[in-house]
Amino acid sequence: MTTPGESDVLLRTEGRAAYLTLNRPRALNALTHAMVTRIDQALAEWEKDPAVETVVVTGTGERGLCAGGDIRAIHEDARTGGGRASAEFWRDEYRLNALIAHYPKPYVAVMDGIVMGGGVGVSAHGSVRIVTERSRVAMPETGIGFSPDVGGTHLLGLAPGELGTHLALTGTAVGAADALLCGLADHFVPSGRLPHLVADLAHAPVHEVLPRYVREAPPGVLEAQREWIDRCYAADTVEDVVERLRAEAAPAAGEAAATLLGRSPTALKVTLVALRRARALGLLERVLEQEYRISCAALSSHDLVEGIRAQVVDKDRTPRWSPATLAEVTDADVERYFAPLGARELRLAPADEAREVPW
Template sequence: MIAVNAEDDTAAHTVLFHIEGRTRVVTLNRPKALNALTHPMVLRIDEALAAWAADPAVHQVLIRGAGERGLCAGGDIRAIHDDAKAGNTASADFWRDEYRLNARIARYPKPYAALMDGIVMGGGVGLSAHGSVRIVTERSRVAMPETGIGFVPDVGGTWLLARAPGLLGTHLALTGTAVGAADALLCGLADHFVPARLLPELTAELATAPVHEVVARYAATPEPGHLSDRRPWIDHCYAAHTVEEIVDRLLDHGEPAAKEAAETILAKSPTALKVTLAAVRRAAALGTLEDALAQEYRVSCNALSSPDLVEGIRAQVVDKDRDPHWTPPTLAEVTGADVERFFAPLGEDRELRLPQAQR
């Protein structure tokens, strides 16, 4: 039994643990909320992983989502909205523990498999794409859509996207585009494609066999994606120095998909776009995931005082009018100083400090 400190009575129901032979299975159990993560859920998963790492009876871990719609749609952004609007710090505490969990998953000493079936966004990417065995299906829709709510990719997303081939990661970061199985594999966000109908059989076999052996028997080739053919114009357009120049290149290119990308970008928070471009490019130069998570923590905490975070969540989730009013409203009005504010140190006692992996 996993004992979690400071948990409310519902935490045990929103994350379920059970034993399947050699495998410990984690099930996110908020299907009506697309298994969105809460702080108690993060704490519960982290404590379980810490205990299992030292348990010789545990050979591997599998994480999956309850219901038919997806693994996890991200963090509970309505709670973040309410916290930011009230000027509180509960979100900072949530992110601190969530990013520590992301780092634990990335360095986990045993195979950590994630069923990335259905919707996998934001915090769901953090729970899965840092794992050692990442499985997508024909139903997978993987995204870091934060710019649409006035936020910036986090949970190690800037680290992952900065390491995608060419500038595919920058494209995904700015547009928030959701990709299917083939493109998730191409971008390094997943390792294997398995048809969704075979997941129950695959999961059952994990009770008695190592995950790498099991996945090899079920892995197949997905339907072709879109990004491989679009690499030439993506790499050209997103190499521009600023977001404004990226948009201009996309509009001038002549490819309908490039124009569509420009229009998608222009609907996002101008401030979040410029901070995201800076964050991904800075993450590319960092040495470890832990460094990237520490940078993301600064950006996330500083975003709490940004009007666009509250406004973006209001428009997309609270009022659902899909009509955000960004401050400032245009890319040209977002200054270099505005961007740098998001990367400003939080103070010695507030920074996120994670144990560094062996280099």
């Protein structure tokens, strides 16, 4: 008899490596609460197992590692269940994100194909992050009335200049070179070589295996756009960001402005504040605590339920945001997302010191 989530996360060990495979290909390996629990348990066991020297994380299917959390379940819970199940899911998911970030053994995340939302959380906090020519990495939450979570505001806050602000607000998916530029990945490996790399990790340490497979990534697009991105997204408000983007001659800037005007106005404003406060908070754990407040507040918002309905449930792609415009979103509306949760706070003890990675 299988436990919940067991068949959705496949575990095996071979030689010196432990392999964790997300196994919901029809749902693009979207994470459920049971899957998060199983991953956490496996990592805890492998940490104590001296035979396991490396952990390798992959996804089943050709489409990608993981499309994020199971937002259909979140939609139903927020709509009819008061959001309690989603809040508990996020509590355990964010703890897992922190665990991955401080995992004491090489954690090799194979970020092939689509890696979005919660998929970024189980990969981009790892110590060895591999992208391919098929990788599409994104935090697209503003499109569903939500804000980047799973430590996403921490990761994007560390990106050069204002690249992270651009990605956080627009939800733009980036390829391998741009993921490397933004600090969301470490190495490019052609997808056709992945099976050999993954197999070799059972027999040799990461630092010996990687050089045989790592190549230069195909060119990206963000480096050439840095000038206008840094200038536009340095503005103090989302309204000013949009105004600056519209004033740029670059077609991509105009496209970014149009994208922002289709996103949830509230989510955009909350995300901009969250990202800038994340930079000041510094520690991932403190940022995750902030993101938990934001996520829990979103459960009682109109835009999260409406955004998921429009994009995923009914798929009419015409969300009716409330408030409908940036000008209507007040400072008080934004601050509600950062309000303390009292006894329900997510409390993550900071790491004693920065971990020195030996590989």
